[in-house]
Amino acid sequence: MIKKGCLAFILMGQSITSSALDLYVGLDANYILSEVTVDDASAEFQPLALSGRIGAYIEPMVGLEFYGMTGAASDDDLDIDMDLSYTLGLAARFETPESEGGKIYFLLGYGITELDMDRSGTGEPGTATFHDFTYGGGVEFRLGGSDKLFINLQAVRYYAKDDIEIDGASLGLRYRF
């Protein structure tokens, strides 16, 4: 099953490069909500992050995008400091028809996230990586009647397994070439 998935990604990449590309890029400010719960103990961290993405439409309302994110500000709880090191991923973007300058879109993909945790100034336990199926969606509006520039509000679940959840909400701009 895993091999099939990896093979599919390779084939998909070939599919994109051999087609005429309708490209777009985006930049977002992210509010990350990470929750770690173990029995009665629970900690919530809300670090901030900046993300960028580049994508291409393969159909008028279907795009494929690569996204990356890096931490901008850490957060602490229970005397533990947490920062987002990075997030990298690939997602399919499905849009609804535009109505009055706005549209809804959904994201479905796969990504890897690294978090950095520092317990009470010890530097431990350090980093941990989480990779999983990601999904989310958002709303997007044309900015000032522009044909190319959009503003969007988005929410994505990056990871939710084994007592750890990583979610993100973002506000950003997208430029369609």
Next chain:
Amino acid sequence: MLIDTQKIMAVILLLVSVMGLSACGGSSGDDEFKEAVVVNDMKITSIYIEPSNSTVEVGVTERYVARANIDSNSSDPDPDVTTIVRWSSSDESIVSISASGVATTHADGMVEIRAEIADLSDFKDLTVSSAALERIEIKTDIDNVDAIGICTHSNEFKADGFYENEDVARNITTIVTWTSEKEKIAEISTEIGTEGHVSALLVGTSILTAARHGLVDTQEITVEGDSLTSIAITPDTDVTVFIGGDQQFTAMGTYGADELIDITQTVDWEVDDSGNLTVSNNKADKGLAEGVKAGDATIVASCGADASVTPAVEAVQTSNTVDVTVKAAVTIDSIQINDGASTKTGTVGGSDIQLTATLVYSDGTTKDVADDSKTSWSVRGTNSGETAEVSDTGLVTYTAVGSTEIKVVYEDSDDDVYSDTIDVDIN
């Protein structure tokens, strides 16, 4: 519309790949994250492994206990963290250790047993030796083994093992075989965690034996009844048990002038009408009474009696008696606004209307819950005219003519929901 085949393939392949790779989902380093949260949540500053044998035999188990030093502001010093630390052995072929700290020895040698959580750790060296056991010695801290108080149950005996070419005795309490010559008088525990603990059940004398590898040591003990001056069981007033419900009773023995010992586990529990109420004498739930049928019953505890011999041995002490009422469980039948009225009227310019909400129980009793925290009021809809408003305590306010349907909802502790509605007509 023509669609590029390649594009369709791309989307299909993307979906397939996402489904395929979802099986790859996972993490590395997340256990350390979770441990850090646990450590800081519990305010643990360090951990330590409790003292244990430094040398043990091949083929036995050794239980380790890890405790935590807690920030001085905590009210729970040194909690047991045995099951939340990570246990490891430096050589699993010599000693393996389970997640609950139980080490099993496999071969001669020396290992380091380590307990870790987050960035905190402690370790103990453990030597496994197949040296021959030469002598066993039973030990106890009990002041006088010839006068052990009847019904006491934490009389601790230990076994030391003296091995070939070793200067220091090993604690072999958990690996010797314990027996009592007269179990009815003195019962000795072989259960994990309480090995060697003697319960004194009847007045008399018994001989305890610790045995291993063909070697034995014995200890004679005597159980006496004079020091137990009274038994008091609680709760002792206004005890009501619902049918199908239960009530745990506790027996406290007074020894000498004022030493109180919980002897719930060693007394004999009796009830005068087992048709209405039963009480358990099983180890797992001794003293637990259960309601069977509506009625009355009396419960009592005694110590030192033996009805299996002739003539029967009378109890050394008998407790106070406690009267218990067994009755059918009361449940909520319904909730009613204004005692079940369908309409309440008011007049424009008149006073606000206070609605009542009453729970009606299966035994016919009622309870006013209009401003209870589990009660919520709301406007369900407008029948006609202007809509009135209702507060969270059931107070209806209005300014114009109209008819409004008001709803009340009560959610009990079992999440069962009861509701009622009333039309408030303002003329």
